[in-house]
Amino acid sequence: MIRVLLADDQALVRGAFAAMLGLEPDIEVVAEVSSGDDVVPAALRSTPDVALLDVQMPGRDGLTAAADLRAALPSCRVIVCTTFGRPGYLARAMAAGAVGFVVKDAPPEHLVDAVRRVHRGLRVVDPALAAESLATGRSPLTEREREVLSSARDGGTVADVARALHLSEGTVRNHLSAAIGKTGARTRAEAVRVAEDSGWL
Template sequence: MGSMIKVLVAEDMHIVRGALVALLGLEPDIEVVAECASGDEILPLAQSARPDIALIDIDLPGKDGLTAAAELHEQLPGVRTLILTSLGSPGTLRRALAAKVNGFLRKDAPADRLANAVRGVAAGRRVVDGDLALAAWDSEDCPLTAREIEVLRLASVGSDPTEIAAELFLSAGTVRNYLTTIVSKLSARNRVDAVRIARESGWL
């Protein structure tokens, strides 16, 4: 390879970011041209540094990694995106694929896999961590309707049925019916359990 692969690293944990930058710096064909700690910084940095690849942690403060990746895709289509996650939930992977990211890798992947993922994405391939891909194919699609997810999302932040009803212009009785349906569809013990199941499956 004649030219260097230029990488932007977005990771809010300083130690992890330092390690990523150091690891990539050891590769003869990869150069880290920019680094940042929040999702809001990614697009402006990419516009000035013009990386080939943005290596983005999924859980960033400000804009989350997938939102930032979708923005990059729209505004700087030449920049490919590789998402790093510590959460290998299938729903997260589906969201990442919907955000048109080019790669998806777990943070605890071996160091050589990181460099190879960067090279793979730079070469135009879609790179998805094997374990994550299997989990996504094995996982069941969400049994909840969009409206039920909306109700559960509001319940997950502590809103009671009356508050959820006001927010969604429904009656409190209708909201209670939704919550009962959600709990039974997810085979959950109660509302809190339903929220946990939906979160772990990546539906919320």
């Protein structure tokens, strides 16, 4: 029996996945959570073989939760499942230790097959997204630039971002300027939009 943990903040989606996987004779859903913060505690209680994680959740996002889960329970294989098939998400998911990446609008049988394949030790990546990711390349942003741009996405001032990240205002301006240049944007807001659309944030 393949033991599965589901993490998705949308109850309807989570319930549909649980119902679909529950129909399979060799798969058992052993935990369901709605927040990235709940992934590791639930996994330590239920010891799943496979975790299916959404990217955008309250608390820790699915990519951070994937890295946390790999550290806490290395035997659990992670599949990232998202509505947003962005190339940057794929690269970040693989860097976080995920072995599968599927989009939610894939046919149900693809998701079931992905669970079985990663359980057998294989990698599963949506082929269209893999091709797009190769064409797009890696994120040009450094980790600090990504952090500063992410902190600035809510429209806070340079001083707000500096306080939140414990940096000087000059350092924040330098990182924002670099991020704007690397994304080909003209403004901070445009740089955030480009980075989000590419899955770099």
